[in-house]
Amino acid sequence: MAELANIPWNLILPILGLQLILMIVALIDLIRNQRTNGPFIMWIFIILLLNLVGPILYFIFGRRQA
């Protein structure tokens, strides 16, 4: 736990927060839209598991522009 306290959270938190916002926006859009290029479940895992890159990939390739 001492190592956790040593991490400069005030520097890291904004990055984590922004990544979380990006992830949530991608998930909301995915669930509202339902239609994707490729399997729906696959995109949920991509967004959740690939930090930062996942939501970008979803917005560029997964989202079906209607």
Next chain:
Amino acid sequence: MKGFSVLLHKEWREQVRNFKLLWIPLVFIIFGIIEPVTNHFLPQIMKSVGNMPDGMDFPWPEFAPKEILVSLMGQYQSIGLLIIVLAFMGAISSERKNGTATLLYVRPISYASYFLSKWTMINILVLASVWVGFLAGWYYTAQLFGSIPAADVFAFLAAYSLWIIFVVSIVLALSAWLPTGGVAALGLFLTLIMAILDSVIGAYWTVTPWKISTYASYILMGSMDYPTFWKAAGLTVFLIILLVLFGSYMSGRNAAKTTV
């Protein structure tokens, strides 16, 4: 310019609805923050995950604050350009493919205002993202490394913006001309690959749009030879105008290829 403001409004709504207005600035801000933070903690990161032998003393380079912004620009030159090209490759071509264009082309709009409305809106979005990203990076650099004079940063941003406008013009002109796949291939070649090629083999050719980003970093460092920069900038503006004209012409000519 019939219906330009209406079309601009349509473009704005499209960027809001497909979340580009949100995610593109967010991604640029995240990169803008990550760059100074990782550079600042590089010695500690290497100590914990770098698998360095005990007792080895690696002299870490001391980064000047301006170098951090230049390396952030390097990130934008690879990942940023990739995102810009891929996010907007379908701006016109996929409208033709999925039939949205049918709804537009049956109305008496001019193709120039159609193309320009897209060009304006996408430029505003991308430039705002790049600026916000650099401002975030600038703030973190000031906190972690030391301050950079505002005049230098804004001169740098102005020069870099010209390059970004050039990139957006290339993507949109290609999108008016080719199907989406072709736009991605040729667009990435003309921006990412050409910028690398130009820096590798074009060392003696100073007046090219692909050197604008390098010149922007020279401006930041204060070592720019301004006559060369203005020549390159003039050529870039000229090429941007040509690309816009080509794009407007092509979106008219390809109107018949629209899926009904």
